[in-house]
Every structure is written in structure tokens, then in C-alpha cells.
Amino acid sequence: MDSFINILNLFLLLFYILSFTSYLLDFKNDLPFFKNSKRIFLFLTILIHLIFIVLLTNELKHFPITNKFEIFSLISFSIVFTYFLIELLTDIKGTGLFLLALSLILQVQSVFLFKMNPNVLPILKSIPMGLHVSTAILSYTAFSISAIYAILYFLLYKSIKSNKFGLYFNKLPDLEILEKLSFTAMSIGLVLLSIAIIIGIIWLPSAFPNFSYYDPKIISTFIVWIFYAVGISRKELGYLYGKKLIRFAIIGLFLIILASMGPSFFTNSFHTFG
Amino acid sequence: MEIIGISLSYRTCSIEKRESLYLNESEKEELIKILKNGFLLEGIVISTCNRTEIIGLTINDEITIDILVDKILEYKPVENLKSSDFLKYFNCTALKHILEVVSGIDSLIIGDSQILGQVKESFLLSEKLNFLGTIFHRIEQISLKLGKKVISETILGEGAVSISYAAIKVIEKIFSHFQNKQALIIGAGETAELAAMHLNELNLEKMYITNRTREKGENLANKISAEFIEFENFDSILQEIDILISATSSPNFLIDFERIKSIGKFRRGKPLVIMDIAIPRDIDPKVANLDWIFYHDVDSLQKFIDQNIEKRKAEIPKIKSFIQDEMVTFFSWYNTLQIIPTLKNFRDFFEEIRSDEFEKIKNKLLPEEIEKVENMTKRLVGRILHNPTINLKKLSEDSSNYEKSSEYSKMLMELYNLSKKS
Numbered sequence: 001m002d003s004f005i006n007i008l009n010l011f012l013l014l015f016y017i018l019s020f021t022s023y024l025l026d027f028k029n030d031l032p033f034f035k036n037s038k039r040i041f042l043f044l045t046i047l048i049h050l051i052f053i054v055l056l057t058n059e060l061k062h063f064p065i066t067n068k069f070e071i072f073s074l075i076s077f078s079i080v081f082t083y084f085l086i087e088l089l090t091d092i093k094g095t096g097l098f099l100l101a102l103s104l105i106l107q108v109q110s111v112f113l114f115k116m117n118p119n120v121l122p123i124l125k126s127i128p129m130g131l132h133v134s135t136a137i138l139s140y141t142a143f144s145i146s147a148i149y150a151i152l153y154f155l156l157y158k159s160i161k162s163n164k165f166g167l168y169f170n171k172l173p174d175l176e177i178l179e180k181l182s183f184t185a186m187s188i189g190l191v192l193l194s195i196a197i198i199i200g201i202i203w204l205p206s207a208f209p210n211f212s213y214y215d216p217k218i219i220s221t222f223i224v225w226i227f228y229a230v231g232i233s234r235k236e237l238g239y240l241y242g243k244k245l246i247r248f249a250i251i252g253l254f255l256i257i258l259a260s261m262g263p264s265f266f267t268n269s270f271h272t273f274g
Numbered sequence: 275m276e277i278i279g280i281s282l283s284y285r286t287c288s289i290e291k292r293e294s295l296y297l298n299e300s301e302k303e304e305l306i307k308i309l310k311n312g313f314l315l316e317g318i319v320i321s322t323c324n325r326t327e328i329i330g331l332t333i334n335d336e337i338t339i340d341i342l343v344d345k346i347l348e349y350k351p352v353e354n355l356k357s358s359d360f361l362k363y364f365n366c367t368a369l370k371h372i373l374e375v376v377s378g379i380d381s382l383i384i385g386d387s388q389i390l391g392q393v394k395e396s397f398l399l400s401e402k403l404n405f406l407g408t409i410f411h412r413i414e415q416i417s418l419k420l421g422k423k424v425i426s427e428t429i430l431g432e433g434a435v436s437i438s439y440a441a442i443k444v445i446e447k448i449f450s451h452f453q454n455k456q457a458l459i460i461g462a463g464e465t466a467e468l469a470a471m472h473l474n475e476l477n478l479e480k481m482y483i484t485n486r487t488r489e490k491g492e493n494l495a496n497k498i499s500a501e502f503i504e505f506e507n508f509d510s511i512l513q514e515i516d517i518l519i520s521a522t523s524s525p526n527f528l529i530d531f532e533r534i535k536s537i538g539k540f541r542r543g544k545p546l547v548i549m550d551i552a553i554p555r556d557i558d559p560k561v562a563n564l565d566w567i568f569y570h571d572v573d574s575l576q577k578f579i580d581q582n583i584e585k586r587k588a589e590i591p592k593i594k595s596f597i598q599d600e601m602v603t604f605f606s607w608y609n610t611l612q613i614i615p616t617l618k619n620f621r622d623f624f625e626e627i628r629s630d631e632f633e634k635i636k637n638k639l640l641p642e643e644i645e646k647v648e649n650m651t652k653r654l655v656g657r658i659l660h661n662p663t664i665n666l667k668k669l670s671e672d673s674s675n676y677e678k679s680s681e682y683s684k685m686l687m688e689l690y691n692l693s694k695k696s
Contacts, residue, residue: 160447161562163574165581169447175545176450241543243565 002116005059008052009073009111015045016076016100016107023097027171039087042096046084049077059116063130066120069113071137076106078141086181094171095181098148128203136196136221140256142189143228147253149182150246157243179242182249183235190228197225220259227255275315277409278339279329279363279371280346284382287359294352297321299399305349306403313337313345316407318396320375322389324382327375329368331409339364369413369604373597376417377424378431385430385586390421412607416600423596428589433582438469438521440575440582441549442476445517448547448568452476457517458508459483459500460528462490465551466521467497473519474498482515484508486522513537519549520556531560534567541566551575609670609679616683617663619692628655662686 022038025031053074056064064070083099086092123129152172159168160175172178200218205211212218231248234240240248282295297305302319309317309330314337317330328342339362347355363371374380376393397414400406406414424430434440449455455478459470462485473481481500485491488504495502503511512518512533520528534546534557547568550557555571562569628651639647666686670679686692 156447160444160568163570163577165578174446174450175448239542241541241566242545244543 002059005052005056005116006114008048008055009114012045012048012052013107013111015041015048016080016104019045019080020097020100020104023100027094027097028167038096042080042084042087042100046077046081049073049080053077060120062120062125063134065130065133065137066124067113067115069110069115072106072110072113074134074137075141075144076103076110078138079103079106079145082141082145082185092173092177092181094173095149095152095178098152099145102144102148123207126207128199128207132196132199132203135192135199139189139192139196140260142185142192143224143252143256146182146185146189146249149178149185150249150253153178153182153246154243154250157246175242179245183232183245186228186249186252187232190225190232193221193225193228197221217259224252224256224259228252275334276332277329277365277368278332278337278342279327279368280339280342281325281327281361281363281371282355282359283325283327283361283380286361287355291352291355291359292324292326295321295326295346295350295355296323297326297350301350302396302399303403305346306400306405308345308349309342310403310405313341314405316400316405316410318372318393318400318405318410320393320396322392325375327371329363329372330405331407366601366605369601370597372413372417373420373600376421377593377597378421379590379593383435384583384590385432385435387431390418390425393417393421409608409611412604416604420596420600424593427596428592430586430589430593433585435579435582435586436468437551437572437575437579438465439472440578441469441519441551441570442472444568444570444575444578445473445547445549446476448545449516452478454479455516456480456511456514457482457519458511458515459494460508460518460520460556461485461522461552462487462494463521463523466519467494469519469521469549469551470494470498470500473517474500478517482508482511509533513540516545517547517549518557519551521551522556524552524556525554527558528556529558529561531558534558534561535564538564538566549575605676606671609672609676610667613666613670613679613683616686616692617666620686620690621659621663623690623692624655624659628652 019038019041022034022041026034026038053064056070056073060066060070064074079099080103083096087096152168153175155168156172156175156178158164159166173181231240231245231252235245282292284292297319298321302321305319305328306317309319309328313333314328314330315333317328320327320329326346328346330342340357343357343360343362347357361371371380372393376390378385378387378389381389397406397410397417400410434443455476457473457478457480459466459473459481462483466485470481470483481498482503483491483495483498483500484503484505484507485494486505488502491505492502494500509529512529522528534548537546543566545566545568548557548561548570550559550569550571553572557569559569559571561567632648632651635647636644666679666682669675669682
């Protein structure tokens with residue numbers, strides 16, 4: 001079964017490459033074949049990935065959140081699934097290529113880091129842990145998507161300001177839409193992160209005897225939460241518009257990278273599972 | 275009978291001459307009546323601000339293109355307009371020209387969307403005046419079919435090619451929801467009006483018009499259901515609006531950098547799109563340096579237009595291949611029409627001989643033999659005529675064999691004295 005899952009993971013990578021290539025060719029060359037087929041490739045990629053996650057969960061008997069291979073795969077899936085919903089519900093096209101690029105990078109890493117390890121700590125197999133980690137991962141995914149839309153906003157903004165009416169001008173949706181997508185993703189991220197924090201606060205003290213509110217990961221997560229909460233409130237109150245909001249989303253991306261990687265430097269964190 | 279055409283367009287003469295030769299509806303009707311009387315069997319007359327054209331089927335071979343030029347100049351004399359100002363077309367080139375006109379690739383602005391409708395109206399007028407026969411009916415069908423095909427299968431009509439429309443297209447790349455947007459248009463001249471009309475189609479929450487001459491400004495405001503504000507007061511709404519279009523003939527800046535910068539603190543980064551489509555400019559271009567300002571002037575919009583024109587030009591080879599296909603189909607049919615009278619005379623000639631000879635022996639036959647013998651003579655003639663008929667038809671269906679088929683046709687007529695018969 002391990003080798004089958006490994007083969008399926010490689011097969012999945014092939015579909016990610018196929019989807020990415022079709023979105024790339026459609027974006028750059030306007031080829032009619034890819035205009036119609038890219039969504040089919042993306043749908044198949046999502047379907048295979050879903051089957052892969054179900055099989056993996058069934059095989060491991062726990063949420064696939066216990067090592068880098070599983071986490072990268074889950075993030076990659078959540079990005080393409082979110083984008084597929086956006087394209088389907090809003091008919092906003094032209095941004096898929098950039099989100100798929102991120103998913104592809106994560107999926108490549110997932111293939112290289114493939115490791116089937118059913119013998120994980122019992123705590124990692126618990127349902128509250130699964131919910132806590134899943135919502136935290138999904139929230140960071142949403143913040144990343146928000147940052148990607150912010151970068152696209154920035155590219156289009158630069159094109160318009162510098163009178164370059166090229167590929168970005170012709171292919172990307174308008175600035176207001178990109179700003180809205182970035183803000184919506186950011187808001188969803190904040191809601192998910194709040195859920196992850198609430199589950200954590202309720203459940204972690206009883207699950208971990210060495211729990212501490214001064215844990216670097218908890219502090220960095222609170223900083224991320226406060227950062228986004230302040231930004232979203234300012235936007236709602238009408239203080240953040242256009243480029244200011246976009247700058248905020250991009251800074252947020254750097255912050256979550258720091259928040260994810262920073263605690264690894266502290267070996268005494270109860271949040272570190274090897 | 276040949277298809278001939280003359281065209282006076284932007285390609286060969288000035289706008290003054292084109293305007294002088296422009297024919298209104300009643301003039302077109304009168305001219306068609308003149309042309310029908312001894313010159314053309316059928317045809318069309320097109321007249322727009324950019325071109326005046328006559329294309330038709332001559333009554334006989336004596337009617338030449340120069341006669342057609344003389345007729346139009348006789349009907350509407352224009353000072354300094356010479357025969358050399360007209361482009362002249364004959365048969366293949368005449369049809370090709372109509373198709374190039376209707377597809378929009380012959381227009382001053384490539385891909386002009388109005389020309390298809392104008393050509394359609396010309397065909398309708400010809401039909402009304404019984405100036406459309408078999409051939410021009412067919413030309414009407416293929417022209418309109420081609421026009422529609424160009425719209426649906428190419429991007430010839432896409433992308434803005436006027437400054438005011440280009441400004442709107444850029445605005446649409448900045449905003450998506452216009453129901454909560456407000457705009458101010460400074461000026462009420464032709465350019466401002468055009469921009470206002472385009473902007474009005476976006477269904478904005480509110481539009482303001484301001485102009486130094488109150489009456490002109492109010493007229494434009496009424497036309498598009500906008501609110502007119504006094505020129506001296508427009509400054510007060512600058513911080514409220516999202517879109518500013520300025521198109522006045524003011525020799526100096528109407529709005530300076532400091533004024534725009536001063537409203538920035540109230541807007542908190544909320545974008546303001548400024549389209550300065552005036553020459554000379556109305557707004558200090560330094561405002562483009564502000565983060566929240568999207569500033570475009572005529573030069574920057576012209577870049578956008580140039581790109582769109584290049585994209586349209588790239589479609590021309592595709593459209594020319596559509597035209598080529600239509601021409602091949604048309605001339606296959608048209609050339610067959612030319613040989614039909616010959617074939618009819620040819621077959622009638624043999625039928626006459628058969629019938630004469632049959633009558634001669636009819637009385638010598640037994641009653642039961644009459645039908646058999648008659649059928650036999652018919653079959654005999656049919657078989658004799660089968661190969662020449664089919665081969666001549668085949669030859670004429672290929673438009674490249676036009677000269678050969680007409681030579682064979684003449685040969686048949688002469689060999690069998692068919693012309694005398696007809």
C-alpha cells in the first residue's frame with residue numbers, strides 16, 4: 001500500500017504539472033484548447049488529490065498533518081481547491097496560474113519528502129489535534145492566497161501606472177476585484193486562525209503537561225492574529241484602501257513565514273514534534 | 275456583362291472631397307435611378323463619411339468604369355475631384371473590394387463596427403429600388419455572412435481605438451463595481467461628451483458635469499442624467515469622486531499638484547482615476563507620482579490604442595483567407611451562370627435536329643415503334659451531349675479557368691452558329 005500511495009503521489013504531481021502548464025499556456029498564448037481544457041485538468045487534479053488524502057488518512061489512521069510530506073500535500077490541495085471554487089463561483093479567470101505555481105512547488109516538496117510513518121505520537125492522532133492543526137494550516141493557506149492576490153494587484157497596479165498595457169493588463173482581473181479577493185482570503189484566514197487558537201486554548205493545556213502561554217509558537221501565532229485582526233478592522237472602518245491594503249497583505253505573508261519557521265529555532269517548544 | 279466598381283475613400287483623397295461627394299439617402303435613390311437607366315443592371319451605392327462607392331453589373335460590354343465615374347461626377351460635381359481620385363475595380367477585384375469593405379479591413383479605423391450596417395442598408399436600398407438581381411443578391415448574402423463571421427471568429431472589432439473609449443477601458447481595469455462610484459467630467463465639448471456617453475453606460479452612482487459655459491454643460495448633463503455644477507465650485511467635490519475626466523480647451527492647468535495632494539489625506543488611499551484627455555493638459559501630470567492616483571493623458575492612452583490597432587492588424591491575414599474562400603465559391607457559381615445560355619442553346623440546337631429528323635420518319639413507323647424510336651433518339655442526343663456539357667460546367671466552376679471556359683463557350687457558339695439562333 002505504501003508504494004501504491006507513493007506512486008499515486010507521483011501521478012498526482014504529473015497532474016499538477018499538467019494543470020499548471022495548461023494555465024500557463026492559456027495565460028501566455030491564448031490557445032483555445034487550453035482555454036477549455038485547463039479547468040478539466042484542474043478538476044481531475046483535485047479529484048485525484050482528494051482520493052489520495054482519503055487513502056492516506058485511511059492507511060495512517062490519523063489526519064495527514066504529522067510530518068512535512070503530509071502538511072505540504074494538504075496545503076497544496078487546499079490552495080487548488082480554494083482556487084477552483086473561486087473560478088467556478090465568480091468566473092474570475094487569469095489568476096489560476098499564480099496559485100497553481102505555489103501548489104506545484106508544495107507538491108514537488110511533498111514528493112521529495114514522502115515518508116509513510118504510521119507510528120506517530122498518540123497525541124498527534126487525536127481529533128482535537130487534527131482540527132487544531134487543520135484549521136491552523138488552512139488559515140495560513142488563506143493568508144498565502146491573500147498575499148498572492150496582493151502580488152497580482154501590485155503587478156497590475158505597476159502596469160497601469162507605467163502605461164504598460166501588456167500581458168498582466170490584458171489577463172488579470174481588475175484591481176478592485178484583486179483587492180477584494182485578497183481581503184476576502186485574509187478574512188477567511190483570520191476566522192480559521194481564530195478557530196485554531198480557540199481549540200488550542202481549550203484543549204492544549206489538558207493534553208500537554210508542559211503547556212506554556214510563553215511558548216514561541218503561541219506568541220508568534222498571537223502576533224499573526226493581532227496583525228490581521230487590526231488590518232481587517234482598519235479596512236472595515238475605511239482606513240485601508242488599494243495599495244495600502246495590498247502592502248499589508250504582503251507584509252502578512254512574511255510574518256506568517258517567520259511565525260511558521262521561527263519557533264523551530266527554539267528547541268524547548270512543546271509545539272515541536274520532530 | 276461585367277462587375278465593375280469605383281471607390282472614393284480616405285485612401286485616395288482628402289476629407290473635404292469625400293464630404294463633398296457624400297450622398298444622402300435621396301441622392302443615392304436618384305443616382306440609382308440614373309444608373310439603372312442604361313448603365314447597370316444591378317448593384318449597390320455606398321456612401322459614408324469615409325467613402326462613396328458604386329459597384330454594379332454592367333448592362334453591356336460598352337459600359338466602362340470611366341463612364342461610371344463620369345456619371346457620378348455629372349450627378350454630383352465636386353470641384354477638383356478627378357477620375358484619378360477614384361479607385362477602380364473589375365470583376366474579381368470588385369467583389370474582393372466589397373468583401374474587404376464589409377469585413378472592416380478597408381476602413382480608416384481597422385475593424386470599424388459601423389460599416390457592416392452601412393453596407394447592409396445599401397443592399398436594402400437597392401432591393402427597394404429593384405436594383406438587386408440574382409448576382410447582387412448572392413453578393414449580399416456572402417457579404418453579410420462574411421461580416422458576421424469576422425465578428426464571431428476574429429478579434430478585429432475588439433479593443434478600444436478612440437481616446438475616450440480607451441479611457442473607459444482603462445477605468446474598467448481599475449474598478450469593477452460602478453454602482454458606488456462617482457465621476458466628474460470637466461468640459462462639454464465633443465471629446466468630453468463622448469467620454470460622458472461611454473461612462474454613462476457603466477451605471478455610476480452619480481455623475482457630475484462642469485463647464486465654463488453653463489448652457490453647454492447643462493445640456494450635456496441633461497443628456498446623460500448627470501448633475502451640473504458651476505465651474506467655480508467643482509473643486510469642492512474632488513475628494514468625493516472616484517473618476518475625473520477632463521477635456522477642456524484651457525491653455526493652463528485647471529487642477530495643480532498641490533490641490534490633488536491636499537485631498538489625499540481625506541481619501542485614506544482610496545484610488546482616484548484621472549483621465550486628462552485635453553490638449554493641452556488640464557491637470558498637472560506630476561499627480562501621477564501619488565500612489566493612489568491613476569493618471570492617464572492622451573499620450574498614454576494612445577499607447578493603449580496603438581496596441582489594440584496592432585492586434586486588429588494581426589487578424590487581417592485570417593480575414594483575407596475568409597475573403598478568398600468566399601470569392602472562390604462565388605466565382606464557381608458566377609462562371610457557371612456565364613455558360614448556362616451557351617449550354618442551353620447548344621442543347622436546343624441538337625434537340626431541334628433530333629425533333630426534325632424524328633418527324634421525318636415518324637409516319638413510316640408502326641404505332642408501337644414511335645415511342646421506342648423517339649426515346650432512342652433522345653438517348654442518343656443525350657449521350658452525345660453529355661461529355662461536352664459536363665466538361666464545360668466543370669471547367670467553369672473553377673474560377674481560375676474563367677478565360678478558358680468563356681473561350682470554349684464562344685467556340686461552341688461559333689462552331690454551331692448558336693449566336694444566330696439565340
